Amino acid sequence: MRNMYPEPQNSPVPWYFVFFILSPASAKGESTPKVPWTSLAQVAGIAVIASPAILTAPAIAGLGTVGFGAAGPVAGTIATMAQSSIGSVVAGSPFAIAQGAAVGGYGVGVLNGIAQGAGLAVTGLSTLNSLVSDCGKDKDQEKKRKDQEKKRKDQEKKRKD
Numbered sequence: 001m002r003n004m005y006p007e008p009q010n011s012p013v014p015w016y017f018v019f020f021i022l023s024p025a026s027a028k029g030e031s032t033p034k035v036p037w038t039s040l041a042q043v044a045g046i047a048v049i050a051s052p053a054i055l056t057a058p059a060i061a062g063l064g065t066v067g068f069g070a071a072g073p074v075a076g077t078i079a080t081m082a083q084s085s086i087g088s089v090v091a092g093s094p095f096a097i098a099q100g101a102a103v104g105g106y107g108v109g110v111l112n113g114i115a116q117g118a119g120l121a122v123t124g125l126s127t128l129n130s131l132v133s134d135c136g137k138d139k140d141q142e143k144k145r146k147d148q149e150k151k152r153k154d155q156e157k158k159r160k161d
Helices: 015-022 037-050 053-065 078-086 094-102 106-133 137-160
Strands: none
Touching (some): 037 053, 053 094, 053 106, 094 106
């Protein structure tokens, strides 16, 4: 059978791995490969803990689109409507944090802290999931081995009879 996914020349990325994960089972004639979601979640969580800007930079850029500008809320935008409905903005409120992040002030640190907390939660929960899901595997494997042994002995007994 010819190789359906040849690796590009001089490629630093092992494309065969990407295609193995993403290819449909029918194309390979095999069962669907198991995607390591737990490991991917752990890596993503650690990446966000190490560099929260992965999440916060797009969020901060999005603040400008809703009207949070460098000099304050831009007239006629969602930010000015929100501020007019709030009235007096209290320090530390979500509106103040958003405005602070838009101008590069303390709000950036708050958003980075929130992102790192989320990354820590994702990493912790995915690690806990992998530990809990592996708890009974030894017993299951032992039972499976004993069942196979019994089946083999039964087959040998039938052959002798």
